Amino acid sequence: MSIEEFVPKTRTSIDNLGFLFGAGTSFESGYPLVGGLTKQVVGALRGDERTVLDEALATFGQSYDDASGTPNIEEISDMVIEHHTNSQLERFGALKEKIRELVRDAILGVERPDISNQVAFFERLKGRAFDRATDVWVFTTNYDLLFEDACAEVGLKMVNGFIGATTRYYAEREFSTVSGTISGGRFSQEGSLTVRIVKLHGSVSWFRKGERVFEAAPGAINEAEARCMVLPRRTKVLETLSKPYDRLFRLSSLILGDKCKHLISSGFSFGDSHINETLITPKIDSGAISFSNFCLEEPSSLNSSRGRPNVWHFCKDKTVNGGRETEASRDTWKFSEFVKLF
Template sequence: MTFTAIRGSTALADETELEAHLASLLRLENIGLLLGAGASVAAGGLTMITLWTRFVTECPGDAAWMAEHGFIREDATQLPSPVTPNFEHLIDSLEIALSDWTRQMSMFGNNPIDYAPGERELEENLSDLKKVKAALFRAVVSAALLRQEWWLSPSGVESDDDGLASQRTILQKLVSARQPGQSSPWVFTTNYDLAIEWAAESIDLQVSNGFLGTHTRRFSPQSFDLGFRNTQARGEARFGVYNIYLAKLHGSLTWKQESGQVFEVSAPLAHQRIEAFMAERGGEDLGLMVMPRAAKYMDTIGYVLGELFRRFAEFMSKPQSCLILCGYGFGDEHINRLIRSALLNPTLQLVIYSSGFNGDPADENLPPALRKLLSLKNPRITVVGGGSAHAYIDSLARHLPDPLIYDEDMRKFEKALREPRELHYEAAAPRIGQ
């Protein structure tokens, strides 16, 4: 598929024009990324469509049970291309049913022998529901594991590992483009995987993810208001920043909820618990992450996610901000609402990388939320498409400009900008003295 991009209602001629536009956006006061499942495909992750197809293929009985009991439509079980359900709504429905059926079971006696036929059926359905929910959770975890060797390596991901090359390139370009006084870039992601953390660590970039501590890392949102700087830097050396802010909007594989608080554990420890869960030795829930459900705010961990979403909304409301979306399929309506509301900020710029966009804003195959944004024909919204399903993060890494070097050429450019003002002042001076 050939390159295609549109800004507002105007098609961009080629990639050069897009790169020039991105170069201007990177000079704005605030720059951020929103990464979805598609952004981790090149590193071994799965998109929601691929994840659901694998689940139906490997767990056909569980999928059929959900269709039989009305949790999904019948066409969501039909291979080779089952219709992907909304994961938030699906898991919401499963949890509501689990709560309701558990409540009903509590009204019966403790001896299953005394159950009436309807009560036995409810008990069987409750048991099946727990099994189906655990199978679905394991499928989601499996899609977020990326590469096994990254979890087992004591040094994490090496800097020459190609699996996270695009993530490293993007992070390096973003932090290098920051000017003195500008804040560090934000990375918002709906992914549970550690792609961003591993990519940043491989290039010695600090990650401020809301957790503070050395041996015990507890969620402390005030850490988002802190930054890193080189105390030896003076003048031009102050260009660039030393950290990124990372907000994992749906949780992480390395989060642990305990005693009413949320902690971050090391990757090796998290991997041990994940292995037990995947081998069906870890019960029906993982306890290390938050699934994408609309009712997630009911959990203790809702405080953490609420703070992260507040930071997300706050970022988009700041003057002179740019949010670049990559690999996000517009399947989370609470995020879509925040983005639409943020467009009330007249200086917010959106750049959306969508592999399904073919240049037609009214394409029925596009997510409804994306079609709505395209229908606005807002010149502050740029949509880039034309890439394969595995290429958009690679394209973003290629399109972002290399950092400028503040050298003699930049001084000449600044001088050229100042000269018209100096001439204006000289011409006005005699009149001022009269």
């Protein structure tokens, strides 16, 4: 199987191609999935913090099971934040920030992550650009820096909305800039692949000062400065309505169906209803994009669109297109196998 089988135009060009990447693309590099992250975060809570967590969950008739790691970190975050909003008690606000801190620590605690899959992915895309001016969009909810590091390793230009040197500042206009040369008053665009990365939930390298958002090496960020990351949640509406996330979602909505007409997903669970309802489902249902999802199991959260001809789900044991299921056996739900498609 290769990319040409579901996106035929890639035989000659990968322009208008975009990717939606989730935690599954970082798992083989050493980062935890939701289940592992849940156990790691809850296990790191102090005794008094765990008591506050139990109190928050009890208001929803729930309790945390240490053995199974349920409810997971997304569901826990939803309940803690909702209870803090309703109660306005400081201990629940403090727990919310503690969870954010522990999620950050879990990401930063992975020493020397393996970027070989990400490097292979970008090397293959670079070969398909044929030394022409080409843009590829990457939309991701991952906090880690695997794709940024891989771009540097392969020698690709990466645009992520920040401008500067050691400390960079966020400027949305950067997403629309192009590189090139001027000769005799004529502009010639640089003939190479540019990777434009939109991090929908922030990054371990982002921090906030007042109303402005900056980027720096994670180790250079002062702990007194607010790390700019949206907590793992099922419903992230409130946080994603604030800057810069509101702008990133608006940008993504404008790009999908215009500069990105073919969206390919890997390692994404579609558990975030805000992304589904704001970005994915409307673009699928309007026919603005073709959508190909490589997954272990078909996501039930996209059931309303599964019958559309522009939707493909390539699962471990079946292929679904236009609502029709065909038996199949494949390992492309693993990112290491997914990259070989290109």
